[in-house]
Amino acid sequence: MADGITPDTMRQSQFVFEATVRSPGHSTVTDIPVDDHTVVFKIDQVLHSPAALARSAGMDVTVQLAPGSAVPAVGEQVTLFTRPVAYSDGIAVAEVGRAAPQATGALATMTTGPAPGHRRPHPTLELAHQQEQERLRAHAADADAIVIGRVVSLEKVTGPALREHDPDWWLATVAVDHTEKGPAGDTVRFVFPNSHDVHWARVPKPAPGATGLWLLHTATGRAAEVAPYALLDPDDMQRPDQLGDLGMGEARGNATAGS
């Protein structure tokens, strides 16, 4: 890992890029405060970014450098770890961390892949990819039951959804091929929000016959009257072959074979 760049730096950084100093003390974004730590860079290479800024190489970006940090000279190249501040005809970001470009070789192994909610591939640093895996593993560890199985029935279980943000609970019954966590059984029942309201649209909607790796949470409130578990998070449905990716490798062979 590059000097001074820690996993925390990466966690706090949504936009990582190699850039060359163009103009200290200036901004390409109107109406943001400008001081001697406000510097315009030219983006040479995007190393980590959501889809919307994946093709920003060649653009200018205004960086609010960390207070008290050294201001690089015009023409100097750095790798910047940043978080967002403002977007207009230009982009303004705030520095979270900094490294010399040659020092970031270990970080710069690039992968590309779609991010949830986006339609096109984007660059992702290997370190960021690893952190995403860690986040998913932590999410799986928080689940109260984890099974691989196939949806055998779906049933609407609550009355009309009369609020804009009602979940519109449906009940899924899954024939279990493998139980990784929670009580063993031939089937498991869980509720899921069938609503396409903005509050719920990203939560998976099990389809008849779909096979998945289900990360289930103990149901509460009205949902608990219907089923012991609930599907609540966009990450609660994974592919069966991802069991190993979630740190549950021992079961992976059996699970994959059984699904």
Add this chain to the structure above:
Amino acid sequence: MLQRVVNLIPSSLSGEANQDSEPNLAVNPANTDQMVATAFTPDPLQGPNAPIYVSSDGGQTWALRTVVPGNGPVGTGDISVGFSTGSGILYVGILSANAPANQTRLQILRNTSYLSTTTMPVLVDRLDVDQPWVVATSVPGQAGQAADHVYVGNNDLGKQPKTATIDFSLNGAAATAAAGFASHRIETGNTAGQDGPPIRIGLHPSGKVYAVHHRWTHASGNTITFEVVVTRDDNWGSGAKPFSALTDPSDGSVGMRAATNLTAVWNGSMGHERLGADSAIAVDPTNHDVVWIAWGDQPGGPAAPWTIHVRRSTDGGQTWSGDLRKVSKGKNPCLAVNAAGHLGFLCQALTGTGAAQRWQTTFEVTTDGWTTPVTPTVLHTALASNPAPTFLPYLGDYARVIAVDTAFYGVFSGNNHPDKANFPNGITYQRNVDWNAHQLLDLDGTTAVPDSIDPFFFAWTE
């Protein structure tokens, strides 16, 4: 006349393809160059805060500031904004993205500068609330000190069955905890478990504050029977019983029924959009007894098309006209009255049939309640089938129009397909676009970006 229509997405976000629906708008009355708009727009860099759109040149150009605490896949949840008239403080009501999994979370925020890049502080924080709607003004007080009066209409579903609520403060700039905000139920009648989501508010400088809400009187499956109820306070809500100035002579209850026995099929669908609740109110600044309302329903029953109605009261909400304007297959009505007493009316309507159906957004100004016919100005028209929805609401459960002096300012969301024929009265895109090829382009100026829903701003002056 129409001054401009502007797509709010800035050029640095040319690569985005989000469903930026449900827009809202605030214009600083003391300086109409200063504006804030909102939509279901996530932080493009997926940081911890959701963005607002800001303009410092009267809406000609727009930028994003990531200052709203909480950022989910669509940014924050429902969001509404309002400038006070004197202090220039921006007040914001949101449903936070940082809510428990199965609950909504109202937060009321403020910023002393609309251009600030720091996270907005939270004044009010409460669970199980829907659709905050912010209006604000400044009222001269003792010793020449103006006080910000801030009203946030909301549907407080944690307080069933009487859920129509206004949180308000008569000194929103106060440094005290919660900035003086307190919650007041405006529903006093019997409901079928709850009121409808929209609670809208109209202010008059005299101190008259009007509110309109939908009292759900019966629910059978998804079919709702409801009344449009107008309440009023005559001194900013400062008395012991706020919003009790209007009573219905039919039973002496607080609030005047402006329309009764109305039907709505909740979560019905039209052109990818969900239906069930449209509402607007506006007070004439030249006469505090003249107030306008608009709502949506299905006249005659569930088989009827969703229809927008506009009506007027000239006696402070005690009696109401019949329909002065009606739009079949309309959505998201917005009302505002300017300093000349002229009413501005925005509406989005589904036109045509089958695959040729289009969402058409129009704006019109009437000087006499449509006694003289008015030809609506088409701001935007685009195929309703494109793009496919990624969530509901598709265009929004609301849009917004504001009047300042004799001008009108508004926002709406729509299909951003770059065809100038879709904007018959002109358009400005900030994002990269090839108008000849009808293609949105990414930051590199060559990579194609799919069509999506964007927020649009317009300005109209007389």
